[in-house]
Amino acid sequence: DDGYRLWLKYDLLPEGSARKAWQAQAKGISLDNNAGPTLQTAASELQLGLQGLLGRPVPVGAPGGKGRIRLRVAPDATLGQEGYRISAQKDGIEITGPTDAAVLYGCFALLRQVQTGQLPDKLSLSSQPRIQHRLLNHWDNPNGTVERGYAGSSIWKWQELPEVLDPRYQDYARANASIGINGVVLNNVNASARYLTPEYLRKVAALAGVMRPYGIRVYLSVFWAAPKVIGGLPTSDPLDPKVKQWWKARTDEIYQTIPDFGGFLVKANSEGEPGPQDYGRNHADGANMLAQALGTHDGIVMWRAFVYKANSKGDRFKEAYEEFQPLDGKFDPKVLVQVKNGPIDFQAREPFHPLFGAMPRTPLVLEVQLTQEYLGFATHLVYLGPLIKECLDSDTHSQGPGSTVAKVVDGTLEKHSLSGIAGVANIGSDRNWTGHPIGQSNWYAFGRLAWDHTLSSASIAEEWTRMTLTRQPEAVAAVTDVLNKSRDIYVRYTTPLGLHHIMGQTLHYGPEPWLAKSDRPDWTSVYYHKADSVGLGFNRTASGSNALSLYAPGARQVWSNPATCPPSYLLWFHHVGWGQQLSTGRSLWDELTTRYYTGADSVLWMQQRWEQVKPALDARLHADVAARLRIQHREALWWRDACVLYFQTFSRRPIPQALTPPTRPLAEIKQLVDLYQLR
Numbered sequence: 302d303d304g305y306r307l308w309l310k311y312d313l314l315p316e317g318s319a320r321k322a323w324q325a326q327a328k329g330i331s332l333d334n335n336a337g338p339t340l341q342t343a344a345s346e347l348q349l350g351l352q353g354l355l356g357r358p359v360p361v362g363a364p365g366g367k368g369r370i371r372l373r374v375a376p377d378a379t380l381g382q383e384g385y386r387i388s389a390q391k392d393g394i395e396i397t398g399p400t401d402a403a404v405l406y407g408c409f410a411l412l413r414q415v416q417t418g419q420l421p422d423k424l425s426l427s428s429q430p431r432i433q434h435r436l437l438n439h440w441d442n443p444n445g446t447v448e449r450g451y452a453g454s455s456i457w458k459w460q461e462l463p464e465v466l467d468p469r470y471q472d473y474a475r476a477n478a479s480i481g482i483n484g485v486v487l488n489n490v491n492a493s494a495r496y497l498t499p500e501y502l503r504k505v506a507a508l509a510g511v512m513r514p515y516g517i518r519v520y521l522s523v524f525w526a527a528p529k530v531i532g533g534l535p536t537s538d539p540l541d542p543k544v545k546q547w548w549k550a551r552t553d554e555i556y557q558t559i560p561d562f563g564g565f566l567v568k569a570n571s572e573g574e575p576g577p578q579d580y581g582r583n584h585a586d587g588a589n590m591l592a593q594a595l596g597t598h599d600g601i602v603m604w605r606a607f608v609y610k611a612n613s614k615g616d617r618f619k620e621a622y623e624e625f626q627p628l629d630g631k632f633d634p635k636v637l638v639q640v641k642n643g644p645i646d647f648q649a650r651e652p653f654h655p656l657f658g659a660m661p662r663t664p665l666v667l668e669v670q671l672t673q674e675y676l677g678f679a680t681h682l683v684y685l686g687p688l689i690k691e692c693l694d695s696d697t698h699s700q701g702p703g704s705t706v707a708k709v710v711d712g713t714l715e716k717h718s719l720s721g722i723a724g725v726a727n728i729g730s731d732r733n734w735t736g737h738p739i740g741q742s743n744w745y746a747f748g749r750l751a752w753d754h755t756l757s758s759a760s761i762a763e764e765w766t767r768m769t770l771t772r773q774p775e776a777v778a779a780v781t782d783v784l785n786k787s788r789d790i791y792v793r794y795t796t797p798l799g800l801h802h803i804m805g806q807t808l809h810y811g812p813e814p815w816l817a818k819s820d821r822p823d824w825t826s827v828y829y830h831k832a833d834s835v836g837l838g839f840n841r842t843a844s845g846s847n848a849l850s851l852y853a854p855g856a857r858q859v860w861s862n863p864a865t866c867p868p869s870y871l872l873w874f875h876h877v878g879w880g881q882q883l884s885t886g887r888s889l890w891d892e893l894t895t896r897y898y899t900g901a902d903s904v905l906w907m908q909q910r911w912e913q914v915k916p917a918l919d920a921r922l923h924a925d926v927a928a929r930l931r932i933q934h935r936e937a938l939w940w941r942d943a944c945v946l947y948f949q950t951f952s953r954r955p956i957p958q959a960l961t962p963p964t965r966p967l968a969e970i971k972q973l974v975d976l977y978q979l980r
């Protein structure tokens with residue numbers, strides 16, 4: 302198994318009884334004669350899946366006879382636009398929904414039932430997405446590279462488009478549709494202006510044509526200075542009439558070429574990108590100008606809040622909040638502000654971003670990162686379901702207890718009709734799409750949570766495992782055990798107790814806690830861990846940067862006091878003495894070192910668990926993951942030794958007796974980091 306088929310395996314069902322039961326219900330597929338492309342796609346996807354799973358032909362044709370699956374588009378006010386219903390009727394199974402796309406989702410849901418070993422008895426299922434815009438963000442560049450991509454090159458072959466349509470595009474679309482993803486931003490947020498030229502719009506249109514039958518709309522990241530760079534204007538000031546006119550004309554042209562174009566994603570005045578502030582305007586001025594350019598077209602603007610000023614002296618934790626919170630209520634109704642899960646930058650664990658709950662008059666898109674920029678690239682096994690869930694379940698307390706991030710994002714808390722969630726894709730040209738075979742589970746979990754954030758991360762892990770790897774019960778249990786614990790294990794051997802941003806410079810791989818000089822102080826490690834002879838951690842209480850004050854009292858209460866702050870967030874908010882006793886009973890130093898050691902040892906545990914499942918898994922896939930786990934252990938030791946030895950230069954305390962001190966000196970490890978950073 303080379304992993305290309307992802308979770309859409311459709312191998313013959315191993316259990317004869319289940320196969321028979323489904324065969325009796327799936328003798329054929331019926332749909333209306335005048336079915337459009339999406340409904341036809343739904344039928345052919347269902348046919349493809351069932352034929353594989355049941356091992357016999359499942360013809361698609363006109364209604365008639367018992368034991369057929371009927372696809373029907375019918376209004377249903379209880380299902381929203383995209384919800385489906387699957388029900389057992391006297392003469393067969395019916396999949397209905399108010400739109401073609403809804404029925405398509407229903408077909409994939411039925412396939413999921415069959416593939417994960419459910420029986421057709423008393424079939425009655427209905428589901429609708431809680432979030433409206435469920436998007437992947439590709440950080441793909443026109444030259445085929447992928448910013449923070451670890452699975453080969455971009456899957457988009459711009460040079461070959463629009464004439465050549467790589468079959469991979471369709472497989473990509475079907476994978477997304479199968480988990481409910483309905484939008485794709487094709488290009489990097491650090492955007493090139495060329496996508497707005499007629500030449501490139503034809504290429505974008507060709508991709509849109511492949512996505513359309515799968516209910517997926519395409520979006521573009523835009524380069525703010527495009528009016529200057531490709532429009533020949535002297536300015537990109539959003540309030541300049543000529544600039545407005547230029548965007549309006551470009552937008553009209555886009556919709557002529559791509560009538561169902563989704564809209565724009567914008568990174569402006571962030572990390573050197575141009576933006577409205579270059580002209581003394583603010584983010585709302587910029588976003589609203591684009592919204593007006595969209596006019597009556599059915600599109601949206603997603604404006605990113607990932608900003609921090611050049612030469613800022615303050616705490617980077619607070620910057621996005623300080624810039625965006627005062628703009629609440631100032632955005633056009635077509636604008637959503639896109640906010641990363643945490644306040645710094647996709648670290649292995651972050652507290653939820655303080656903007657959630659703090660901008661009640663603006664719909665906020667939650668942005669999570671599926672590509673493992675700070676989580677070991679495609680070499681470390683880290684299942685991100687728990688990370689995404691942790692953020693969604695966080696209680697902002699903005700309207701009293703129970704004001705979770707999920708309710709802010711899905712629009713129910715603040716009564717927004719627009720809602721969105723975005724995952725920075727981990728997809729590339731590698732045969733198995735994600736480099737690490739288990740990385741596929743993160744794409745999968747994102748889609749499933751975007752559809753329904755009330756699903757548990759463990760149930761998604763199990764479902765993915767059964768769809769993708771094995772149906773053998775003990776093996777399913779072992780694999781999901783590894784998946785469920787993997788993120789906490791990664792946190793332990795890299796950034797335990799709330800440490801953050803201590804990774805290798807630029808590349809963001811491996812440990813570099815000693816990094817003290819960079820182009821900006823908040824790109825160093827020492828800025829974040831603040832180790833000194835007294836202790837460790839960033840004081841964000843009132844006596845420090847006071848970033849905690851950005852949270853509602855109910856949310857910040859537990860974090861504000863080091864005695865009640867959960868250990869996993871401690872050093873995010875407090876500078877704690879080395880000898881200070883923690884709630885775990887150990888001193889900070891002993892707890893820190895113990896976590897680094899147990900974290901690294903847990904990778905050995907992951908390896909053992911993985912060995913146990915060998916007989917139940919495809920040999921090639923098993924060997925691939927086993928090899929990556931060997932790298933992971935070697936690098937967990939690298940992290941452990943680097944951090945323990947470096948922090949020891951401040952704590953001046955011995956490694957706890959139960960642990961074996963590192964045998965290599967710090968200097969040797971520092972060289973290793975230099976090798977990996979390729980400086």
Ligand code: BDP
Pocket residue numbers: 448449490491568572607646647674
């Ligand atoms: C950071 C990445 C950088 C991205 C940036 C962003 O290192 O490559 O451009 O986020 O989200 O994490 O804009």
